Amino acid sequence: MNYKQSHQIDPLPYTSSMIVSIKHKNEISTHRYTGTILTDSYILTAVPYVDSLTDDLMISYKSEENLGKIDRVYIHPKWKDYQRYRKDNVALLRLSNPLNFTIHRQLSRARLSPRVRLLENTILQIIDWQRNTRVFLIANNDSLCNSFIDGDEQQFCVRFYESSQEDAVGKPIFQWMNHRWTQIGIVHLAIKYTDDSYIGVVTSLHHYYNWLESIVTTLNFSSLSIGTTANVIRNLPTTYECSVHSTSCGCSRENVQLSAARILGGEEAAPYSWSMVVSIHFNDSDEPSCTGSILTNSYVLTSARCVDGASETDLHVVAGMHNRLEDFPTIRYVQNIHIHPDWNRSDHTYRNDIALLYVFPPLPINGQGNPALTCVPHINPLTESVNYPSQGSQLVMVGWGSTEDDSHTMSETLQQVSIDVSNKNDPNCLKTVHDADKQFCAGRSSRSPCRGDLGGPIFQWKGTYWDQVGITSYGGQCDQIDSPAVFTRLAVYFNWMESVVNSSLTTTTPSPPPVPIVHECNKASTCGCGQTDVVLTPSRIVGGEDALDDSWPMIVSLRLNGSTDHLCGGTILSASFILTAAHCLRNISETYLTDLSIAAGMTNRSDPGRVQRNIDRIHVHPYYLGGPDDKRHDIALLHVDKPFVFESDLKLTKTCVHRLDSSLPVDQYPKNGTRLVIIGWGVIESGTKYIPEILQQAQVFNIDNEHSLCKKSIQDSELQFCAGLYEGGKDSCEGDSGGPIFQWTGQYWEQVGIVSYGTDCAHAYFPGVYTRLSYYYDWIQNILIRNGEHLESGTLSSSTMIRFTTSTDFIPHSNTISMYYFSKYHFHIVIYGLSLILFSLCYQ
Template identity: 45%
Template sequence: MVSLRLPIANPHLCGGSILSDSYILTAAHCVDTLSPNDLSVVAGIHNKSDQNGVIRQVDHIFVHPNWSSPENLHDIAILRLSQPLELADNSLLTRTCLPHVHWPTIIEHYPSSGTRLAAIGWGNRNSSLLDNSPDNLHQVQVFSIDNNDPNCIESRYDPEIQFCAGLHEGGKGDSGGPIFQWLNNRWEQVGIRSFSKGCAIAGNPGVYTRLAYYYHWIRSIVVDTNVQPPLTYTCDNAKTSCGCGYKNVELTPSRIVGGEEAVPYSWSFMVSIQGRSSKSHFCGGSIFSDSYILTAAHCVEDETADNIQIVAGVHNRSDPNGVIREVDHIYVHPGWSSSSSERRHDIAMLHLSQPLGLASKPLLTPICVPNVQWSTNVESYPSSGTRLAAIGWGNIKQSWSDNSPDNLHQVQVFTIDNNDPICNKSLYDTQVQFCAALYEGGKDTCQGDSGGPILQWLGDRWEQ
């Protein structure tokens, strides 16, 4: 157990737990508005006032990219310390154990209903607007509550990523702090204290972030991003007429949160679709040919051609030197229906009023399209588990506000089997749709990337 501290007067802010020598696990709501310079961590103490704790500064904050503050969804964050805790040399410090149950096992019932749990922290001991938190570390025994319990349903929003725990007469805890179950020989952390509608108030159980859902996301930050260099995809424009950028793509195989900036001009077929008068980006698209752009139907169904322009050959959306073309005709697939939530046939083509002049512009390249015909089994193309790259200028974390980057971003994802439960919740028609993501969340295209391409590498070129 650690205490997260603010710089002025060094007050206790939230709890956290030790993931490794250099990483701390806590709640997103504790740190989402802070910069690393605002935080320090104190470990190896029982009393908050203890002056002999191990103090470390924070140099990076990883907030889960799907964190949503109104409902406290994906309320999880990881802090990287500027200096290791040196666990091997300090017997007062030890790392937390992550859940041994995680995807693909069904996780909505882990921990199972009625499991005896221990929540610890320096949080307030009763409901009060005043700070009545103790100086010494406190613990409380609680029990996990069935997902279908009326009090739990009223409190939490998503049983896959949240669970309830408490006592019928009320409970207590510490934001960001851990909750554990005993496994006969060790304590295993199963959750992070997220919120409750009251402290120690009967009928209001505590809501916890379900750690089993985030096992891979945690491992991706604590392990993968430290050891795997980017892969270079060598593409020769002289040997192929499509699917190659002006520069080679360098894509990090590890699961970087929210993706990463692309090598400038490595995705030469990507375009920004913008309002002609506002010049504001609202969707992505790809170059199909000298005069046609491929995008999504939902991006342009309510637009008229004279309201749209495309910008090609840019890495930064603010670049004034891009190739700008107006649109003179919009072809929306006849099977597309905006009134349906199923979004079948979500595809459109834009005809440009003037050709792009691909032959004379090395920064522009048309995309390659699949050579798999409709008469074959298209439902399994791309095949399950295929490594894919999604690109765009979309939001890099889930938020109601626009946090889309100015520079082009890329992210590695994988196709998900049509029959996978995660895919089944989203997919309506396997002939015309497929799923791609990482199961632990945190990597996929977001709001501003609608209409943009997702691609697979064919050994010498990229295919959309």
């Protein structure tokens, strides 16, 4: 058998130090009950060990030295002793007094991971003080394994030959991951097999990571190594209140908490409190070589020293993490390197030590604070930039650098330290800095950057946000006294950064909360307007924004079997017709039309005053196939059994679908970059079934047909178009299908598309795909005319194709349409016209 090797390292010197025995205080020493040291206050074990031992539990090391008493037992809430194979077999024990790792140097903590990649035949290790047992992973879909486990997320199977049921049960299992041994499970069942091997059923710990973390991270004064409550209060960190909702940069998902600690050996930052900080890696290495910060969603700020001589193909950036081994990071590869033109490494002065890295796809800056943008200072007049930050200012340095001067090991978690700006005339600074206008010194004894901190940010608190005032450049020498660190003075380089990014960096000014925009509709319009004006704020339909009552009176909800359950969206075309997507009708036939109905005239889908109609006829586009590889022509009309009377019911309005001016190419409407609005009652989160009661609305942008994001999703640019955001977060979702996407004309709302399909919901780099209504005008109009109705008059011209935003969310491309598409378009019109004539003759 060809096994996947984990690592040829004897694990005993490393992992046995994490293992303790659990016993009653009067019990004779034994190895039978085992646990692992998760933190200084918590022991991880299996439930059967502690389910019946609730009082006077002790732990010891190698059954010799008593280490402490257990004062509380946490058993997983879903544990049931009588269930078939005892799922959720995991427990935490809290020590009455934390372990002292300085006194007990033989002890160490076990490492867990929220994500584990388990491949069949991976070699794992069962660890004990006396021996380690090699085991081999069995796939959960193996028939033998499947007969033993009860939930492949919570459990997995291993095979081993060197132990017995009594020896193995309750022992921890480790996997070699990222250069360390990581505990991934606890054996809780071992069954002897026919070939003298054993099948082990293992509790899969990554499934319980969040539950374990929720207990371990709960603040409990009694578990701190501090004598009195007064000491606890004096040592609590200072919290810097920073809101991602009121500032455009300089704030993260969590608030910074800062105490008097040092980065060397130092203080771990609060998780996700510096989400603008990224690590920079060379040649797919797991360890960061440098640190940087997010200037825009496409540009990372770092030092020139970090990337001088590197190729774009050598570099990648990791964002959105705190623990670089255990978090779920966002990885982006560098496409271009911009080093300051006046940088010269060979002169050893490190002047102009600044660089920008262009990454693609852009980072997902979604306003939730992880990842987040850094703020950079813009000083007026420019002459004052040479004095910013000012002498004595308190700054905070952040990075994953080494925690010891001679160490080659980087910190696993993000570190932070408070340091001060030095006087320009300080002797130690004078002999270290080369250009005081472009560089500044900062530091204190034993507080300096170390290996891996190069290129990282240094911040100043501005009252409501953190301003990045510098970049770690050189000096410091970790913990050497009288060797201040030197930082690139960012205020000097504001104009250069703007020139590279090619947009305004107004990021140092806190932005006010988003102001709702009222779209004043022309109430005399025969379509596209409600009695209430639409009010939009920056939001997303997935997780979204409620629409105002009566602001979208053309929307309808498709329903089955007379229920109130929402199936798809649609819009009112005329007194008798509804516009929707063909794929919403896949399971509907003419025989079962009585099962299909619509509800209109509502914003709350349970509104008792809603207008209801049954569907008595459907018109699916004749070229719609509906296969997974052909989603073109996803459009249908539904005929209601009783016409709407708009004059007597002001809650109902027609949607506007107008003819496209013949001078405009059909595949260029709506125009690239146009701000659009999607509405619907679809689910508010991908993967859930929760459907909102209130109609949701969100703004998105039309994406160029030729853009790579659109080309990989779309099947025919004449018939379909893409809309969304690069970074995701705004999209239609399940249940929004068949609903409309609108553009604002300045007088009314024009429906330009129908929600057709997409990849998940609001998925980054997978925009939604919409049926392009400008292509189907004649098909729609002819069906209505045959039934004595018509679309509202009007023509979509170049004057209608207003681009209502200059947002940089999308990069506009050429509007030129190829001769191939031009010829193809007119060929379709001729063929379609002939078919209509023949159909009319037959109909008569």
